[in-house]
Amino acid sequence: MTDRTVKMIVGLEVHVQLKTRTKLFCGCQTSFGDEPNSHCCPVCLGLPGVLPVMNREAYRLSVMAALALHCTVAPHTKWDRKHYYYPDLPKNYQISQYDLPLGSDGYLEIETEAGRKKIRILRAHLEEDAGKLLHAEHGDYSEVDLNRTGTPLLEIVSQPDLATVEEVRAYCMSLRQIVTYLGVSEANMQMGHMRFEPNINLHITENGEKHATPIVELKNLNSFRAVERGVAYEERRQLAEWDETHSRMKAGTKTTRGFNDSTGETFVQREKEEANDYRYFPEPDLVVVEPKPEWIDELQRGLPELPLEKKNRFVTAYGLSEYDAGVLTATIEMARYFERVAELSAAPKPAANWVTQGLTREINTRGLSIESAADFPVTAERLAELVKAVEQGTISKTIGDTVLSEMIDGKNSAAEIIAAKGLAQVSDTAALERMVDEALAANPGPVADYRAGKKQALGRLMGAIMKASGGKANPKVVSGILEQKLHQ
């Protein structure tokens, strides 16, 4: 074995479907899973004589994403036609952006176990999606569904700054987090709203000599898991191939491989990059886009707090742990929910504990989702009421868990449940004194132990009182009375 180091180099192209009501160049509704060819018009069908008109909302959302990725927004951007013949592309060209993308030179900060790292963004541009080919069950033909044709996609291309599978995963996840924070995409993975194309090769240093393996582009991965597994597989495969063939990267070439989800392996799609000549040229049917600087500034100012910023703030402003802050900022809905509970209960830290622990547990066991208000009965207002009840000592933490569970299953508020079930803590001193007296009488052993200096016996007495009260005794008040009586 020679002395060598292996470094993986990964760049990512990510297509993000934008959350617009209509397609990029016509008024058809964007859709998923509807009757084939039910959202089409002469424009997206590419009929003779039609002309595209840019969807301004798609452009606005793209600029927001570009700004959030710290890109420079081009003062002058244009559209280009990319030509290739395929039946799901009715015009046989795709309207995209070639040499003047709307955004360029940004970065995305990711966080892994190894710490934070800035991944440079090369460019972000808008383009239209193609349709779908469905292979007929019977017969040697295919069917074309053009519902998806013309759906706006934002393509975000990173520099080859990713060096590990963990970084790749963190990049993909934080990109998804950002676009959902911005509201520019629903980023629903099942609906194919995000598609990933990693470019991977290895830099191998052997005996002081540096080599690069041929670049492989993995096509059309549509889950985080597929990206992770695909990249990990390529890392191993390229190293094995290097050992076997010592084949090196040739400038300007790359091999296209697909990823098989069931085997977890990649396979060759195109051995040699075909002489793909897309004959890009400026789209003459669209005008150049020259955003006003004030408009860009306005969007910049209007950008919401991004995930990492929010996480930092949760740590510093609320005194949360890095871990809890991470959990609470994982999705914008979660972060919003938590902040609302924190604000209404005026108890941020307990609120964080309730959200990350009790609530998360209850949600998970019931298969609910905090992202969908319709699926989730405990509004922030209702949880805040519960947090307050515990913090003010109306009920104990343990009773609180029971109340939460009932809140999820029913329609009642915390106060209603507490009242209906008589769960409020007993803080009435006279009643508690009676309970303490009874406990002291019933437990002479621990009383003697305590008086003999075994302070831990207090716990046993407390337990007996709490048990006798059905958990409703206010533990602070009880322990005060208990200590007082024991010292008498």
Place this chain on the structure above:
Amino acid sequence: MADLLELTATEMTAALERRETTSRDLVAASLARMASLDGQVHAFLSTRSEAARKEAEAIDRRRLAGEKLGPLAGLPVAIKDNLCTSDGLPTTCASRMLEKFHAPYDANVVEKIRAADGVIVGKTNLDEFAMGSSTENSAFGPTHNPWNLDLVPGGSSGGSAAAVAARMAPLALGSDTGGSIRLPASLCGVVGLKPTYGRVSRYGLVAFASSLDQIGPFGRTVADVALMLQVIAGWDGRDSTSVNRPAPDYAAAVRSASAQGLRIGLPREFFAAGLDAEVERLVREAIAVYEKAGAKLVEVSLPHFAYAVETYYIVATAECSSNLARYDGVHYGHRTAEPSDLIEMMSRSRAEGFGPEVKRRIMLGTYVLSSGYYDAYYLKALKVRQLIKGDLDRAFAQVDCLMGPTSPTAAWPLGAKTADPLAMYLSDIYTVSANLATIPAVSVPCGFTAAGLPVGLQIMGDVFTEDRLLAAAAIIERERQDWQRRPGMLAGDGKAVQT
């Protein structure tokens, strides 16, 4: 009234308003003229007779009821068959590829004609996908020049020009990518205007070269062209390149036309080798009329004029190769029989669906956009296009308009240039600059050759000066009254529709 169809559109409107005729009669006369002469001329690829008659009668009824009618009320209108119509007529572009294609929507200009109460009587022949200068590239046979049936009408809007010249319709629409309105207007002795790029919406015009295409009107007189332009001009939200700018009153501009103080630029390069002597004489005589009427003549130079045709054919073919990529037999249009696979289906459908000139341009355009050639051809052509525009901008800083011939020659015999594409391309030598520079230009008759063939004077102006161009064109028209002269083939036919 002798022959209804001898009336200009403006005169027809006046006659309709005075109740001297009806739309029903006008449309009937138009359809009768088509029936009697179009077997020889072949200006139309399809006609609407029943529907047109019904529309005409409906307009007559509305007129009787005292309703307010549109500016084209009851007038027969012919439109080039590369404009989409959803009313039952196919939109063929004179191509086998779209022989059976029925558009599910109307072009913007078609909507406007209907809204103006015009009656579309049929769709006219053209060079396939508007690619050509003679209308001989039609997959359905050439159009013949009404002034001499052995000659070409010019192209690509030859059907529209011939239809107006033969009085089959008083008004027609064409499209002009490199001269496709002006050249046939010149060769057929009618007025044809290519508006400023963006003046008229291209929505529904089957694209040939998107950055050059523009729809424009044909009429026998300048006033008629002004009437039609007024109807079709304007911004359209479906065409991003259409310009949101109010259209002036073109008819008023024509009425108040005066040559007094008009500064006319004469591009030196327009009167050089290659220009037919008889055409040159007629054009110079016309220019002398302007001078006599008080215009000031200024010789100007367009240094990059020599590159205009080459530049045009690179830009136009590049865009054409892209625009025509969609015709692959997958979604609509011609599909080959029994293909063995997808690639064969696409390539054979295209091989069978397109004619030779279209294929030549697609190949040329594909070549100039290919990696490795893009910079040398397409990019360079874009730069030269800017230089050509710069020449014209400089000229318009000095003069109000430029004048010269529309075509280097009068109409030529059918078949004379079909074997020599380069010779055919040179027919556009004076017209392509306006498209490259996006400026408006009009061709107006300025006399006849000894052989009795019409010759057109081309007047070019700065962007959005259609009103001034039409006013200038009206001056030579007033002087010469060429619009009253009839093609010989009409000699006997007029009687058939006398009322």
